[in-house]
Amino acid sequence: MKINVGISNRHVHLNNEDYKILFGDIPLTKRNDLTQPGMCAYNETVTIKGTKRSIENVRLLGPLRDYTQVEISKTDAYFLGCNPPVRNSGDLEDADSIIIIGPYGEIERKAAIIATRHIHVDKKIRREHNLEGIEKVCVKIGGEKSGIINNVYLKDSEEAYFELHLDTDDANGFLLNQGDEVEIIDNE
Numbered sequence: 001m002k003i004n005v006g007i008s009n010r011h012v013h014l015n016n017e018d019y020k021i022l023f024g025d026i027p028l029t030k031r032n033d034l035t036q037p038g039m040c041a042y043n044e045t046v047t048i049k050g051t052k053r054s055i056e057n058v059r060l061l062g063p064l065r066d067y068t069q070v071e072i073s074k075t076d077a078y079f080l081g082c083n084p085p086v087r088n089s090g091d092l093e094d095a096d097s098i099i100i101i102g103p104y105g106e107i108e109r110k111a112a113i114i115a116t117r118h119i120h121v122d123k124k125i126r127r128e129h130n131l132e133g134i135e136k137v138c139v140k141i142g143g144e145k146s147g148i149i150n151n152v153y154l155k156d157s158e159e160a161y162f163e164l165h166l167d168t169d170d171a172n173g174f175l176l177n178q179g180d181e182v183e184i185i186d187n188e
Contacts, residue, residue: 001129003139005180006035006163007171008115010076011061012046012100013069013089018109022046022102028062036120037159038063048072048112049099050080065090070098070112073169077114084112088153115167118153119184120160129162129184139164140185141174148185149174 014022029043042060048070049055055076067090077084077096084096091113098112119137126132131154139149152164164182171177 001184002181003119003162003164003184005171005176005178005182006165007176007178008071008165008167009059010048010055010070010072010168011041011059012048012071013061013065013067014100015066015068016064018068018100018107019064021105021107022100024104026103028060028064030062031059034061035161035163036157037161044102047101048080049101050077050082050112052081053079054101055080067092068100068107068109068111069095070100070109071115071167072112073167074114075169077112082112084114086116087113088116088118088155089113115165116153117149117151117164117166117170118155119162119164120157121154121162122157122160125160125162126154126156137184138186140183141176142182143175145173145175147174152184 031041031043033040040062044060045057047056082096085094095110096112099108136153
């Protein structure tokens with residue numbers, strides 16, 4: 001079955017407490033909605049700092065969560081000087097330490113991860129695409145740098161837009177662009 005690709009650049013999710021430390025009373029302002037229902041990108045950005053270097057203008061995504069999380073690629077990790085694990089969103093076990101700098105303060109949190117490759121699904125999508133009871137799938141990619149990606153997790157939400165999310169390293173490795181079409185070929 002065919003599915004569109006969404007490419008996820010580095011970004012930060014904040015909890016309310018950390019947002020207030022970094023931004024004080026500055027209200028969040030939405031830049032644009034994302035493809036996943038209820039998700040958005042804000043105009044506000046932060047700087048993230050590792051042991052070697054920093055990256056400025058890292059976008060905040062919303063809404064605010066119960067936890068603070070920094071999602072980066074392995075290339076970003078090399079540049080910053082950190083070693084985050086590959087994790088599902090919200091799983092911060094063994095997350096690497098990273099400094100997040102806003103206009104009014106900075107925090108250091110064990111919050112840096114590399115996001116797993118995942119496909120957003122809800123109950124309706126699982127039913128329509130015969131994915132009930134399946135935890136992960138394989139994805140076939142065509143084109144000049146074709147290949148197969150194994151271990152693509154199905155990420156359940158109450159409401160979802162059926163889309164494969166890859167980080168910039170995975171997308172660049174296969175010469176994929178936002179909105180390209182790939183194929184789910186089997187489950188593991």
